[in-house]
Amino acid sequence: MTAPYLADFTTLSNNGARAEPDWLRTTRRQGIERFAALGFPTPRNEDWHFTSVSSIAEATFTPLRGASGQVAKSALEPFQFGQSDWPVLVFVNGKYDASLSTPASLATGIRAIDLSTAMRDEPSLIEPWLGKLSTSEDRTFSALNAAFMSDGAVIHIAPYIESPIPLHVIFVSDANAAKGVAHLRNLIVAGHHSKATVIESYVSLGDSGYFTNAVTEVQVEQGATLTHYKIQRESQRAFHVHTIDAQQSRDSHYVSFSFATGAALSRTNIYTNLAGEGCGATLNGLYMADDEQHVDHQTNIVHSQPNCFSREIYKGILSGSAHGVFNGKVYVHPIAQKTDGKQTNNNLLLSERARIDTKPQLEIFADDVRCTHGATVGRLDEMALFYMRSRGVSTDAATKLLTYAFAADVLETIEVEAVRSELERATLERFTGSSATP
Amino acid sequence: MLQIKDLYAKAGDRDILRGITLDVAAGEVHAIMGPNGSGKSTLAQVLAGNPAYEVTGGSVTYQGIDLLALQPEERAQQGVFLAFQYPIEIPGVSNAYFLRSAFNSIRAARGQEEVDPLEFLDYMEKKLELVDMDVEMLSRSVNMGFSGGEKKRNEILQMAVLEPRLALLDETDSGLDIDALRIVASGVNALRRPDNATIVVTHYQRLLNYIVPDFVHVLAHGKIVKSGDKSLALELEAKGYDWLVEPQGALAS
Numbered sequence: 010m011t012a013p014y015l016a017d018f019t020t021l022s023n024n025g026a027r028a029e030p031d032w033l034r035t036t037r038r039q040g041i042e043r044f045a046a047l048g049f050p051t052p053r054n055e056d057w058h059f060t061s062v063s064s065i066a067e068a069t070f071t072p073l074r075g076a077s078g079q080v081a082k083s084a085l086e087p088f089q090f091g092q093s094d095w096p097v098l099v100f101v102n103g104k105y106d107a108s109l110s111t112p113a114s115l116a117t118g119i120r121a122i123d124l125s126t127a128m129r130d131e132p133s134l135i136e137p138w139l140g141k142l143s144t145s146e147d148r149t150f151s152a153l154n155a156a157f158m159s160d161g162a163v164i165h166i167a168p169y170i171e172s173p174i175p176l177h178v179i180f181v182s183d184a185n186a187a188k189g190v191a192h193l194r195n196l197i198v199a200g201h202h203s204k205a206t207v208i209e210s211y212v213s214l215g216d217s218g219y220f221t222n223a224v225t226e227v228q229v230e231q232g233a234t235l236t237h238y239k240i241q242r243e244s245q246r247a248f249h250v251h252t253i254d255a256q257q258s259r260d261s262h263y264v265s266f267s268f269a270t271g272a273a274l275s276r277t278n279i280y281t282n283l284a285g286e287g288c289g290a291t292l293n294g295l296y297m298a299d300d301e302q303h304v305d306h307q308t309n310i311v312h313s314q315p316n317c318f319s320r321e322i323y324k325g326i327l328s329g330s331a332h333g334v335f336n337g338k339v340y341v342h343p344i345a346q347k348t349d350g351k352q353t354n355n356n357l358l359l360s361e362r363a364r365i366d367t368k369p370q371l372e373i374f375a376d377d378v379r380c381t382h383g384a385t386v387g388r389l390d391e392m393a394l395f396y397m398r399s400r401g402v403s404t405d406a407a408t409k410l411l412t413y414a415f416a417a418d419v420l421e422t423i424e425v426e427a428v429r430s431e432l433e434r435a436t437l438e439r440f441t442g443s444s445a446t447p
Numbered sequence: 448m449l450q451i452k453d454l455y456a457k458a459g460d461r462d463i464l465r466g467i468t469l470d471v472a473a474g475e476v477h478a479i480m481g482p483n484g485s486g487k488s489t490l491a492q493v494l495a496g497n498p499a500y501e502v503t504g505g506s507v508t509y510q511g512i513d514l515l516a517l518q519p520e521e522r523a524q525q526g527v528f529l530a531f532q533y534p535i536e537i538p539g540v541s542n543a544y545f546l547r548s549a550f551n552s553i554r555a556a557r558g559q560e561e562v563d564p565l566e567f568l569d570y571m572e573k574k575l576e577l578v579d580m581d582v583e584m585l586s587r588s589v590n591m592g593f594s595g596g597e598k599k600r601n602e603i604l605q606m607a608v609l610e611p612r613l614a615l616l617d618e619t620d621s622g623l624d625i626d627a628l629r630i631v632a633s634g635v636n637a638l639r640r641p642d643n644a645t646i647v648v649t650h651y652q653r654l655l656n657y658i659v660p661d662f663v664h665v666l667a668h669g670k671i672v673k674s675g676d677k678s679l680a681l682e683l684e685a686k687g688y689d690w691l692v693e694p695q696g697a698l699a700s
Contacts (some may be wrong), residue, residue, distance in 0.1 A: 391498075392535050393535050395497050398496075398520045399496070399528075399529050400549035400553075407520075410540055410544075410548065411537070414538060417540075
């Protein structure tokens with residue numbers, strides 16, 4: 010099913026990409042070659058054992074050509090955490106929309122522009138990093154993204170800059186995205202000793218079926234702290250594949266939270282390489298799925314140097330016939346002594362048909378480390394449910410409250426209060442009137 | 448207020464209640480006593496509507512309505528309250544939120560307006576005094592990290608907040624030292640009114656020194672084998688249960 014993409018690539022090479030710099034054309038060509046060689050993954054591929062992408066492979070998606078121009082500013086309010094003054098970069102159906110974006114309100118020392126402008130006018134903002142922080146070697150979707158990457162956010166945080174206000178990047182799809190694919194590529198470079206928060210939201214204003222294929226490349230320089238939230242609220246008919254590749258320098262801290270509740274099929278890969286001493290990585294997340302939704306998270310924390318720590322808590326709530334997948338790998342290199350790693354994955358199944366496949370993996374090649382992992386799968390506590398009902402609380406309200414309580418501690422790790430309270434609200438409302446059968 | 452007629456119930460395949468008949472009028476306190484496994488806790492759970500038990504026969508009429516036809520939350524909304532023998536821990540839900548949800552659910556069912564968190568805190572002040580609890584306990588997760596005594600006091604606090612017509616106290620005295628027992632008992636006594644009734648389930652006579660019953664019933668093998676006034680409790684304290692329990696039951700237990 011790779012043929013339509015190969016034809017699209019020929020079209021792209023003959024048109025828009027012809028004027029691009031050589032290095033970018035090379036990146037694209039290598040991407041399409043890797044994609045052609047790899048093809049779409051099958052369940053025989055260990056990394057895709059529990060997630061079939063045949064629904065993506067067998068469909069034909071048209072590359073999205075640009076903004077529909079029909080998205081009103083007010084339509085984005087529900088996704089903005091009640092913070093209308095936060096700077097936003099908005100992409101409509103895969104294309105930057107300057108009229109909806111407010112890069113001018115960014116703090117001094119933070120630069121954010123769209124990738125297509127950077128490719129055309131300021132390649133120096135991307136060339137040293139793009140395609141270098143992320144690998145396409147064994148990853149079909151990243152290779153495909155490299156071939157077609159069209160737009161996305163390019164964010165540079167200058168050294169020593171500390172910004173208390175998050176930068177929010179919103180990818181919104183509407184009815185015009187139907188049967189389209191957007192290959193989004195983001196780049197975040199957090200300069201040394203900087204401290205900032207970037208939020209990526211993937212949201213929908215309708216229920217059309219489309220395909221988001223995104224890659225975010227992240228460089229966290231020495232002593233920097235980057236907080237990076239990803240919020241996936243795509244249409245219930247959408248397909249969503251997103252890979253985040255982070256490279257960390259000495260004494261840096263990468264703090265990630267992945268919130269996933271949308272899409273028919275979603276796969277989020279979060280890979281971070283602790284490539285300097287004294288680094289920390291905090292990877293937390295919450296996924297919730299209902300009906301026939303499939304939600305998959307893969308994380309890979311690579312401890313390449315000594316004296317680093319990693320903390321990971323992922324929680325999942327699955328109802329209806331939903332299928333959740335969590336695969337958390339922690340790799341400790343032979344020289345990465347004094348590694349301190351902790352990983353937890355807890356799942357709550359609200360129905361008989363809901364399913365979770367969870368696979369924590371520790372691969373440790375150093376001898377002086379402290380690493381733990383654990384995974385649980387449970388159902389709502391019947392006695393707690395009866396206890397609440399015996400106090401007059403309805404079954405529905407008790408179920409909601411207990412479900413929320415299950416997720417509460419991981420949501421509490423979100424430091425930005427406006428984001429935390431919005432996601433708490435979304436969690437509390439997620440299974441209202443759903444097919445939950447405790 | 449409450450008429451239980453020939454009530455049968457089982458848990459899984461096990462018959463536990465085997466024909467209970469009991470009348471409770473407003474203003475009365477009834478003590479249900481009996482050895483372990485006699486079914487006294489099951490009776491309390493069945494009246495509160497625990498879905499783990501299946502009623503296989505008989506009827507329960509509460510204030511003229513068929514209690515067994517109601518969901519647990521509907522029973523609570525009608526004024527039935529069960530103080531649990533083993534109060535449940537609910538991580539992630541604060542005691543204050545839980546209490547206010549319960550209070551507002553019951554108010555809503557009665558057509559009354561809900562109260563906001565600040566109003567509720569005012570209302571809670573006197574209730575906390577009743578069971579000698581610190582306001583700090585409200586911000587903790589429900590029963591998480593509470594001592595045995597704190598859990599039981601929290602049950603009576605909930606009872607004070609919800610002001611039930613029919614209170615079922617399931618072994619509220621178990622695991623309590625004498626000071627905690629006094630606090631719990633005085634809380635229960637303070638909530639007694641001519642228009643409400645209390646059923647106290649207990650293994651020991653000790654609690655009945657503080658919550659004085661009008662009637663005492665002895666349960667064995669799922670049946671009431673003897674009823675009397677408060678002097679029966681003292682007799683049981685002196686003689687134990689053996690003289691009332693038929694030998695067939697000894698085999699069954």
